[in-house]
Amino acid sequence: MNPEAIRDKVSVVGVGCCQFGENWTSSREDMIVDAVYEAYEDAGIEDPDRQIEAVFAGAVYPREGSGEVAEALKLFGKPITMLMDYCQTGTDAFRCGVFSVAAGLYDTVLVIGFDKPKDRGVSGPSVNFDKVRGLPATPAGWFSLCAARYFDTFDAGREDLARIAVKNHHNGTLAPKSMLKKEITVEDVLKARIISWPFGLFDCAAQSDGAAAAIITRTDLGRSFRDDPVLVKSVTVATAEHPQRDPDFDFLAWKPTLYAAKDAYAQAGITEPFRELDVVQLHDCFTLTEMLSYEDLGLCKKGEAKDHIASGTFELGGELPVNTDGGLKTFGHPTGATGVRMIYENVLQLQGRAGPRQVPNATLALSHNIGGAPQTCGIAILGMN
Amino acid sequence: MTGIAAFGAYVPYTRLPLALIQGRPAKEGGPEKAVAYYDEDAITMAVAAAIDCLAGIDRDQVDAVYFASTSYELKEKQGAAVIAKALDLRRDVLTSDHAGSLRAGTGALEAGLVAVKAGAARNALVVASDCRMGAPRGALEGKLGDGAAAFLVSAENTIATWTASHAVTAEFQDAWRIDGEPFTHSWEDRFVVQEGVIPNLGDALRGLIDKAGAAPGDFAKVALYAHDARTLAAVAGAAGIDRSQLQDPLLGRLGNTGAAYAPMLLIAALEEASPGQKLLVASYGDGAHGLAFETSDALAALPPRLGVAGHLARRRTLGSYDAYLRSRKLDPKEWEGGADLGLSATVRHRESDADIGFIGGRCTACGQIHLPTPRVCYACKAKDQWEPARLSDKTGRVLAFTFDYFFPAAEPPTIMVVTEVEGCRVQVQMANTQPDEVRLDLPVEFVFRKIHDAGGKANYFWKASPLRKGEAR
Numbered sequence: 001m002n003p004e005a006i007r008d009k010v011s012v013v014g015v016g017c018c019q020f021g022e023n024w025t026s027s028r029e030d031m032i033v034d035a036v037y038e039a040y041e042d043a044g045i046e047d048p049d050r051q052i053e054a055v056f057a058g059a060v061y062p063r064e065g066s067g068e069v070a071e072a073l074k075l076f077g078k079p080i081t082m083l084m085d086y087c088q089t090g091t092d093a094f095r096c097g098v099f100s101v102a103a104g105l106y107d108t109v110l111v112i113g114f115d116k117p118k119d120r121g122v123s124g125p126s127v128n129f130d131k132v133r134g135l136p137a138t139p140a141g142w143f144s145l146c147a148a149r150y151f152d153t154f155d156a157g158r159e160d161l162a163r164i165a166v167k168n169h170h171n172g173t174l175a176p177k178s179m180l181k182k183e184i185t186v187e188d189v190l191k192a193r194i195i196s197w198p199f200g201l202f203d204c205a206a207q208s209d210g211a212a213a214a215i216i217t218r219t220d221l222g223r224s225f226r227d228d229p230v231l232v233k234s235v236t237v238a239t240a241e242h243p244q245r246d247p248d249f250d251f252l253a254w255k256p257t258l259y260a261a262k263d264a265y266a267q268a269g270i271t272e273p274f275r276e277l278d279v280v281q282l283h284d285c286f287t288l289t290e291m292l293s294y295e296d297l298g299l300c301k302k303g304e305a306k307d308h309i310a311s312g313t314f315e316l317g318g319e320l321p322v323n324t325d326g327g328l329k330t331f332g333h334p335t336g337a338t339g340v341r342m343i344y345e346n347v348l349q350l351q352g353r354a355g356p357r358q359v360p361n362a363t364l365a366l367s368h369n370i371g372g373a374p375q376t377c378g379i380a381i382l383g384m385n
Numbered sequence: 386m387t388g389i390a391a392f393g394a395y396v397p398y399t400r401l402p403l404a405l406i407q408g409r410p411a412k413e414g415g416p417e418k419a420v421a422y423y424d425e426d427a428i429t430m431a432v433a434a435a436i437d438c439l440a441g442i443d444r445d446q447v448d449a450v451y452f453a454s455t456s457y458e459l460k461e462k463q464g465a466a467v468i469a470k471a472l473d474l475r476r477d478v479l480t481s482d483h484a485g486s487l488r489a490g491t492g493a494l495e496a497g498l499v500a501v502k503a504g505a506a507r508n509a510l511v512v513a514s515d516c517r518m519g520a521p522r523g524a525l526e527g528k529l530g531d532g533a534a535a536f537l538v539s540a541e542n543t544i545a546t547w548t549a550s551h552a553v554t555a556e557f558q559d560a561w562r563i564d565g566e567p568f569t570h571s572w573e574d575r576f577v578v579q580e581g582v583i584p585n586l587g588d589a590l591r592g593l594i595d596k597a598g599a600a601p602g603d604f605a606k607v608a609l610y611a612h613d614a615r616t617l618a619a620v621a622g623a624a625g626i627d628r629s630q631l632q633d634p635l636l637g638r639l640g641n642t643g644a645a646y647a648p649m650l651l652i653a654a655l656e657e658a659s660p661g662q663k664l665l666v667a668s669y670g671d672g673a674h675g676l677a678f679e680t681s682d683a684l685a686a687l688p689p690r691l692g693v694a695g696h697l698a699r700r701r702t703l704g705s706y707d708a709y710l711r712s713r714k715l716d717p718k719e720w721e722g723g724a725d726l727g728l729s730a731t732v733r734h735r736e737s738d739a740d741i742g743f744i745g746g747r748c749t750a751c752g753q754i755h756l757p758t759p760r761v762c763y764a765c766k767a768k769d770q771w772e773p774a775r776l777s778d779k780t781g782r783v784l785a786f787t788f789d790y791f792f793p794a795a796e797p798p799t800i801m802v803v804t805e806v807e808g809c810r811v812q813v814q815m816a817n818t819q820p821d822e823v824r825l826d827l828p829v830e831f832v833f834r835k836i837h838d839a840g841g842k843a844n845y846f847w848k849a850s851p852l853r854k855g856e857a858r
Contacts, residue, residue: 124791129839131732132740132846133757134812136792136799144787145803148825197788197798197820244803244812247753247763251785251803 001236003266009102010232012382013225014043014215015344020332021179022118023209028062029072031211032114035337036073039110039213043225048075052215053106055080058093058113059336061120069112087283087371088237089113090212090339091378095235097216107218113340114211124195124207134244140196140204142373143286145243147198149251150292154303158198161287162189163309165202165329168284171316172326174357175345179208179332203287208332212340214347228351233364233381234267236260240375254289256370256377257296264366264379265298273298274320277381278362279349281342283370284327294322297368297379316357324349324357335371339378342367346382387502388543388678391687392652393438395430395514395533396639396696397421403527403637405706416637417702418530421516423712427454428464430533430645431514432471438510438535441688444472447537448506449479451497453489453513453644455562457482468512479506483644487560487610487670489513490534490644495676497538498547509538515643520568521715528613529569530640532696534648544687545655545664545678551593554672556737557581558730563841567715572730578619580734582612582669587623589673593665594624597677601625604677605662608632608650610669611641638697644668651678653693660684727840738773743831743847745809746771754809774807776831780852781806783827788820804829804849816848828852 016038018031026034045051057069057080066080085092090113097111120126125139151157166186172178184202192200215225222229238259243249261273270276282297284290294305299320300313308314314322325331325345328338346365348354363384370377399422402411411417421430431452439447450472452465465480483489483496490513497509514533519525559577562569571577586609594601607626611617611634621631632654642649647668654664660682667675691699703709710716738744739757746758750767754774761768781804788798800815800823815823816832829849836846 129837129844130728131736132728132836132844133736135814135836135846136789136794136801138789138791140791141787141789141801145785148786149784152825193790194788194798195791196801241763245755245763245810247755247808247810249810 008231010098011219011222011229013229014039015347017212017344019177020208020210028116032072035211035213043215052110054109056093056097056111058089088369088376088378089336091369111214113337115334115336116209118209144196146251156306160306162186164287164290165189168327168329172330175325178326179206180330205285205328205333210334210337212337212344230347230382233383234264235380236263237378253296260377260379268381279359279365280322282368321359339369386546388546390539391537393434393535394652394693395433400700400702401709418640421531427457427514427516431512434533434535446508447510449509451493451511453483453493456516488668488674490648491668491674511536513645513648515645517643532642534645544684545680549597549677552674553588578616585673586620589675590624593675604665606632606654608654608666610647656692743777745774747774754807779806814848817850
C-alpha cells in the first residue's frame, strides 16, 4: 500500500457512544440511535439525510444485514456496508469509511459499531459445538495459549497480569459510560475463580452491550463541522497465520499485531512509537493480551512489559497511558462496537474532552484490536496536527 | 459349491395407503407400504420368513442362525436366539446378531456364506428383518416399509451359487436412530444421494462385477437397494447396468425395508429366475456391499413357497391413518422437526479424515505436515501437493496449554493444549491426566475419545495423553 494514501486526508468531526453495560431494557436500535445521534450533535449535523452520504457499520452477532441500520436511523437510499471480522470489526468499519472518503467517493460518511451479546442468554461468549476440532473453543482458551511459554521465557506471572486489571478497573471508574466502576486490588484478581488458566475472572474483559459512532469527512471540509477536527494518520488491518496451526508460531508474540503495526506506523510516519504516541487504547480482551500488545505494538521491547507494568508506565499519569477509559476490561466489550468506542475515546483525549482521565496535551493517539483465534488485527492512529 | 439352498420371505398382511398419511382418500391400486401390525415386529417377521424358507427342510440340519436387523428392540438380548427357539432348532446351533447398519442384511448373508465355505457350518440360516419408523407425516414415513427375508445357505443342493462379493466402507452419517428414540432421522436427501448412495453403491457394484469376472450386461437381474426410483436409475447408470436388468424395487408396494430390503429384492429375483442366470444383490449403508450368484438347475426343483411375490399378493389395507398410529402407539402430534441435529453431517463427511482418522497431509514439496490438510501449504505455499500423513500413531509434545473452567465439562477444567507432532501443530484436549502433570514439552501420545454429544450423538476426536515412562505403546 502507498503509505501516503491516507495520511491527513480524512478527519473525524463527531463521535458518539451509548452507555455500555448489560442493557436489558434497550435494543440494538436504541443503542445505535443513542450513539449516532450523539455523533450527529457532536458534528453539528442537523440533516443527516442530506449530510451523510454512506454508512459503514460493523457488528458480530446480528445476521440482519444493512437493513437493521437503515431502519434504526431511517436513512434510506444510501449505500450501507455491513461487515464482521470478530474483535476488529469496528476498526475495519472505520477503515472502510476512511478509504471511501480518501478515495473521493463521498464527502461525509457515518461509521457505526454495535453489538448486543446479552440477548443470547449466556454469560460470556458462546461455546459452539458445530465442530469437534479446536474444542474447547472459548476466547479465554485461545488467548491464554501464550501464557505458559511467555511466563517461562520471561519470568513473568499472574501478578503482572493482575496489575493490568487493577489499572483498567481504576480507569473505568473515571469514564461515565463504562460498564464497571469498581476499584479492585491485585489480591482480588489473584483470588478470583479461574476461567481459563492463567485467567481468573478479573483477567477477562466485561462482555457487554453497546454501540459507538463516528462522523468522518474530507479534511478540507473538517472545520465546517467543528473547530477541532481530528486527523486520521493511518488505519490498517492485517490477517495472520492461525496460531494453533502455524508451524512457526513461538507463543511469545501475536503475529496479527506485528503485521498491522508495521503498516500503521509506516502510514503515519511513526518510527519511535513509545516516544511519539501520547495515548493508546489497545485490545485488552484478557490481561495477557494487553501485556503482549505493549510489546507487539513496539511500545517496549519483547520481554520487558512486566518492568513497565511494575513502574506504572502505562497508567494514567505514566509516560504512555493505555486504556484510559478502562478498556474492554471495564468499559465493556460489545465485540463489533469496541474499535469505534476506542476511536471515540481517542477523539475525546485529543480534543481535551476526557475529563478526569484526560492525558495532558495529547496530540497522537493509537487504537488497536486483535480478534479471532487471534488472526486479525486493526489499528487506527489519530492526531491533531 | 457354496450358495443359497432355499429362500423365504415375509411381508405383513397390513398395508398403509400413502394417501392416508396426507389425509387424502386411498384409491385402489395407489401407492402403499407394508406395515407390521400392532402384534408384529422384526422378530415375528423374521420367524415367519424363516418358516417360509425352511418349508420341507429338516430343521435339525440348521447349524447356525445369523439374524440382521436395525430395529430389533433389545440390547444385551439376542434376536437370533429367539428365532432359533421359535423354529425349534438344535440346542447346539450357533447364533449371532448383525445390527447397526442398513447393510446388516447382506453382511449376515456374507457371514453365513463364509461360515459354510470354511466348513464351520453345513447349513446356515440367514434372516434379515426390519420394522423402522419415520416420524408421523415426516419425509421418511412414506418411504419405509416392513418385511423380512430368509436364506438357507449350504454347500450342497444350492439353487444359486455364490460367485463373488465386494464391499466398500465409508464413515458417513446419512441416516441414524439414537438409542431410545423411535424414529429414524436422515440428513438432507440430496447430500445422502450425491455423496452417499450413488458413489458407494456405484463403487461396490463396479468392484463386484470386476471380481465376478463379468460384464455389467451379463447379469439377468440386479437386486439393488433403492433409495428412490431416480437414485436407483443413477446407481445403475454409474455401474453400467441397463434399467431392464433392474429388479423391480417395489416402491409404492412394499417400501424400503431397511436391512431386509436388498435381500428381499434378491428373493423376488430368484422367484422369477431361470437356471443358469447370473444375479447381483447390493445393499447400502456406511458404504455398500454386493454379492453375485449364479442360479443352478436345482432352482426349478425348489418346492413352492409364498416368498415375496406370494406375500405381496395377500393384503388388506388400513382404513385410516389413525388405525396405523394406534397400532404403533404413536401420538399424531409427534413430529421430527426442531430436534438438535448436532454436528452437520456434511461437515462431518468432509472432515472425517482429520476428526476420525487423525490424518493430516504432508506437503510433498517441502515435507511440512498439517492437520487438517489445507489446500495451500503454510510453510512453502505449494498448492494441492499433499499425501496423507497419519498422526494417530505418532508421539508429540506440549507446546502450550491452558486449563479451561468455562467450557462445560463433567470435571472442569478442560485441559487444552497445542501439541507438536511430526512438525505439525495440533490443538487438542488432554485425557488421562490432571492439570498438575501438564507442563511445557510434556511428551504425549494420542487417544481416540468422545469429544461431545451434540445432537444426542457421540462425536469423536483425538486427545493427547501423557506418554509415561515404563508404559508400552
